[in-house]
Amino acid sequence: MAGTLMQALDTTIANVALPYMRGSLSASQDQITWVLTSYIVAAAVMTAPVGWLAARFGKKNILLVSMMGFTVASMLCGAATDLTEIVVFRLLQGVFGAALAPLSQAVMIDLYPIEKRAQVMAIWGIGIMLGPILGPTLGGFLTDAYSWRWVFYVNVPFGIAATIGLWLVFKDTHRNDELKFDWSGFGFIALAMGALQLMLDRGNTQDWFGSTEIVIYAVLTGLGMFLFLVHMVTAEKPFLPRKMFRDRNFTSSSVVMFVVGAVLLASSALMPPYLQSLGGYTVLQTGLLLGPRGFGTIAAMLLVGKFGNKWDPRVLMSVGTACVSFSLWQMAQWTPSIAFNELLVVSIIQGFGFGMVFSPLNLVAFATLPGQFRTDGSAFANLVRNVGSAIGVSVSVMILTDSMQAIRADLTRFASPFNRGLAVNAESLYMNLQLPTGQQTLNGMIGVRAAIDAYANDFLAMAALSLVMFPLIWMMRRPSFTGAPRQEKQSLGESAPEGAVPKPAE
Structure with a gap:
């Protein structure tokens, strides 16, 4: 869980520190984005072969190498002295961190019988969901209180502790030395x-x-x-087993996972610049304002962990999707003067919704999937989520930029001394329109209005995308979580062979 949380945190924790890193490393705006790009590209490429690596060399060995490599790469990132060094070290972070989330998920599913997986996936989901949500909060605090280097150094003590724990407690799994790699x-x-x-x-x-x-x-x-x-x-x-995609629950869940990744990370990426550039909040204040979303996620995860086996997971995911859609629609109505109480409530509702979707989604995805496909399935699900996150962020930024330009051009048409409406409704501004100060004031007002409407367009687009999850959720079959007795006791880290796959309830 420590490795999962660290890897998830590092997808967003460096975002708020980029302006400080840019000045410290003497990099341009275009160059500094490679700090994020190198990590994302490496993680996406190396997530795909995780299933083969675990089967060939054993889950313990891959987890240990990944944890140690990620920890050392984090330390090197914090000590980087120029742009080339930090890009290379972030690339290594992505390479070693790629296996942490999918392997931890596969191991936790193997360790517990199916009737306990709701609690297990709730615990795992807290780590994987809180990472992107709390990344800006923790990154803002560390950058403001210490320096940008601590957004990487913070991984080191937890990485060392997790490596020691894995070395002492985790028992190796079966290895297939004759397994061939599909190059x-x-x-x-x-x-x-x-x-x-x-x-x-x-x-x-x-x-x-x-x-x-x-x-x-x-x-x-x-x-x-x-x-x-x-x-x-x-x-x-x-490279990926074809039979894995014949499971309707797994295939539908993968598409929903793509949407969750897109909406979760896109909304996390948009909120800091919205609050800082339009709301006037500092980096630390922005991080603290984004924190309540994490509390909503934890509450949902705990609820699902307690009642996930008793309630229909499709109903839970539908409730979560409704919460996410409603919160995004509410965010589309925001202005920079939004009341703190409303911001707090909407953030908690959104976090609660993501938690209600994510944890049951992982239950349904793997409930009917044969045991031999779990590691490959977990790697594929994490790959799909990461690709969805990348596409979501890029598309949201594109919508924001294009909308801002179009809205600004449309509003500028009315900024004229011949506009009698401007003379009637903003007389003082109209009187100064011939002066440079008046023109600058009006230009600033137009820019703010265009930005507000552009962000609203983004939030509405994400709300519409989240609605896609409803039909996909109800394409899944309701699995049974009651009838899978364990055939043998397992030590920590050992993957016992799965019994018969429980027949999904009609």
């Missing part, structure tokens, strides 16, 4: 994921398809995905 399948998906992440991250600064660089990334993404799908259909032993 073709890995090469195709690595090409697709790497090019996609680069396209999404660089697109906003390179004018999207008006840039040759982005067009090249798009072509490589399409080529990689096409070759991967053809290879998966035709290969005797493809």
Whole structure:
């Protein structure tokens, strides 16, 4: 759980520190974004082969190497003296951190019988969901109180403690020394994921398809995905088992996971600049204002952990989706003068909604999936969530930028001495419109109004996207969480063979 929380935190914890890192490392605005891009690309590429690595070398060995590598890379990131060093070290962070979340999920599912998995997935979900939510809060506090280097140093003591715990307690799992690696399948998906992440991250600064660089990334993404799908259909032993996708619950859950990743990280990425640039809050205040969302998530996780086996998980996910959609619709009505109480309530409702969706989603996804596919399934689910997060952030920034330009151009048409409505409703401003100070004041007002409406468009787009989850949720079958007796006792970290897969309740 420590490794999972650290890896999830590092997807957003560095965001609020980027302006400070830019000055310290003498980097341009375009260059400093590689601190985020390198981590995301490496994590996306290396998540895919986690299932094979665990089966070939054992879950304990991969977890230990990943934890130690992530901890050392975090320490190196904090000690970096120039842009090249921190980009390389963040790349290593992504490489070693990729296996932490999927392997921890697979191990926790293996450790407990199906009737206890609601509690287990609630605990695991707290770590994976609180990371992106609390990342800006913790990052803002550490940057404000100490320096940006501490957003990386904070991983070191927890990484050391987790490594020692794994070494002493965790027992190794079965290894298949004869397992062959599908280099073709890995090469195709690595090409697709790497090019996609680069396209999404660089697109906003390179004018999207008006840039040759982005067009090249798009072509490589399409080529990689096409070759991967053809290879998966035709290969005797493809990189990802084909039978895994015949499980309706797992396939539907993967699509919902994509949407959850997109909406969760996009909303987390939009709120800090909204509160800082429009609301006038400091970095620390922004972090504290985003904290209540985490309390809502914890409350939902605890509720699902206690009653998840008794209630229909589809109902729980529907309630959570409704909460997320409602909160995003409410956020679309916000202005910079939003009352603190309303901001607090909406944030808690949104966090509660994400928690109500995420924990039951992991229960349903793996309840009917055969045991031999769990590690691959967990890696694929985490990969889908990460890709959804990357696409969600890039699309939300694109909508924000385009909306702001369009709204500003539309409002500017009315900023004229010939507009009699302006003379009647804003007489003092109209009288000064011929002066530079009056023009600057009106220009600032137009900019603020355009930004408010652009953020509203983004929140409305995310609210509409979250509604897609409703039909997908009810395409799933309700699994049974009562009839899977354990066939043998397990020591911590040992994967016992699964018994018969419980028949889903009609």
